[in-house]
Amino acid sequence: MRHWMIIAAFLPILGGTAFAQESVKIGYIDPLSGGGASVGETGLKTFQFLADELNAKGGVLGKKVEIVPFDNKTNPQESLIQAQKAIDAGVRYITQGNGSSVAGALTDFVTKHNERNPGDELLYFNYAAVDPALTNEKCSFWHFRWDANSDIKMEALTNYMKGQSSIKKLYLINQDYSFGESVRSAAKAMLKAKRPDIEIVGDEMHPLLKITDFAPYIAKIKASGADSVITGNWGQDFALLLKAAADAGLKVNWYTYYAGGPGGPTAIKQANLNHQVFQIAEGIPNIGYPSAEAFEKAFRAKYDISLFYPRAVNQMRMFAAAADKAKSLDPIKVALALEGMQFDVFDGGKGFMRKDDHQFFQPMYIASFGDRTEKELFDEEKTGWGWRVAAKIDTEQTILPTTCKMERPN
């Protein structure tokens, strides 16, 4: 009996054969289980589609692009373990986006690892963690961010809200971590400057990805008499918040960052909020740019989900372009090629990766979700409703200053 148990304990080793292939591995460190799973899976499919797109054209510098998933359960400590696993598996480029808490831990980890292991550097491509600190106080040469940071988004959103005279009482509800905190403080500061007449009737913070029943929070929003809500909630937190709003019959306008994430459109339709939910993003399916529409059709045909991350498209395409420009896959050379790069973004227009802080600037769109006209070709999650552009903000108008003092490798 004992002999069999000892043999059985060694069997798993047979599963881990190492491949020394000609491929460039990109480690995808995001939640694939737990509260963030729905968003993590969407991101993984997006990156796999993009890798396939690059491979169909011959890969990057002749090498196949391979996306290696690592499940971090939206936990910073777990992410560091997964990052180390990625390094051990030969990954030189990691990408992550769900959770600025994770991003903060990863950027520190990558910076320290690169300092201690010259020649074995890692680059960190951040596609969705928007805490402004990551390109300000905590900026790093090894970190690149493709999503407009939270302050940029709030600036655009509040500029739009400035012109909406119907907003009188505003409620803030956010996730209780660095990102939620940045949304709330930026919202309060910017609204105070632009619309001091708006009364902020609530300022709520709730635990990240833990609440499954938002009914008590909706009851509070109701009780406050708010007519508009600003929320940075994403993934499950947004979907369940709107689901609770639908159950309670709450009718307010929602100004959000991530209403289009998994479960969001379904909940909005359920709540019957026709063009009352707004989102600030770098792109939506119904902008009318032909190449983006073709991509969207192909993506939906393959995975039956919509493209929630146009920024991931920009990231992967710019990575390939940078590697081509540097004629190398060495992280330092790719990084030097990436900074300052101008690029034609996915939904049309030009963007650029600012050298000072490695923040990408691009055209932004404020869109509302509701019933479609013939011009809007795409619906979301089979609800029949789709996104419609309410305002477009050009790249130059999105630029905000930075306090980053970047330490460069010599």
Place this chain on the structure above:
Amino acid sequence: MLELIIISTLNGILFGMLLFLMASGLTLIFSMLGVLNFAHASFYMLGAFFGFQISRWLGFWPALFIAPLLAGALGAAVERFGLRRVHRNGHVAELLFTFGLAFVIEEIVQIIWGKSPVDFRIPSSLDFPAFQIFSTNYPAYKMFMLLASITIFVGLLLVLTKSRVGLIVQAALTHPHMVGHLGHNVERIFMLVFGVGTALAAIAGVIAGPALVTQSNMAALLGPILFVVVVVGGLGSLPGAFVASLLIGLIQTFAVSINGSLAEAFGPLSPAYAHTWLADIWDVTVAQIAPIIPYLLLVLILVFRPMGLLGTRET
């Protein structure tokens, strides 16, 4: 304000009843078998997933009856073939067995249904607002959850106090050896209690599945609260579990509505350093810490009244 209080009371009682469905099974199992079943929340999760799968094939109402029976049968099998064998190695071994079982069940659920949430929907016959309180709709499904839990509770009470089986179970709770000497098959009763306990958890899962998210981390989310309920109420006490579940359900729901904080209470009298280095304690609102208040209660109970509110034995 009144609207908020009424809605919070309804939601609090609802959550409390759900907790009670699970805690009752847990506390019964503990009293009878002396085993703190770490896998109890996993049976809740199994109930939700069985309910989801069966509702896909046969509809919600058949699922409501079949899923708990399946989970209960599984529970009884676990007791008969697993726990009984481990029993002779002592309490710690039983605890470890249930602890391991919890992990195994979670992994199996992930293998079969995946790691993402599954689309367990509210049956369309219940998908409408039941009534309006002031201007908020209260969903009919939540009323159904409340009524179902209350019915099951009343049923459980009647069975335990009025039926023969119930009386034997009650006797075996405190005097298992005497009951054995009287000729009753105590081992069979243990299996029955384990099966019924897990079936209760499973029915809570089927009911709560559509309203709360049905995902493989369900057990991990609700598991800790369950232990708080059972310890606060008193291990082994069914009325204690009832009181504690309602208490915790109401506290957690009401706490979210309270925006008070030490900063607000003290106002301008706050000391100067309060907003700098004591900021974490001073500025945090009750609403922000609402999810951890039950654990605070757990700590207080263990310090001041370790046998629980209505407990009759020392842990």
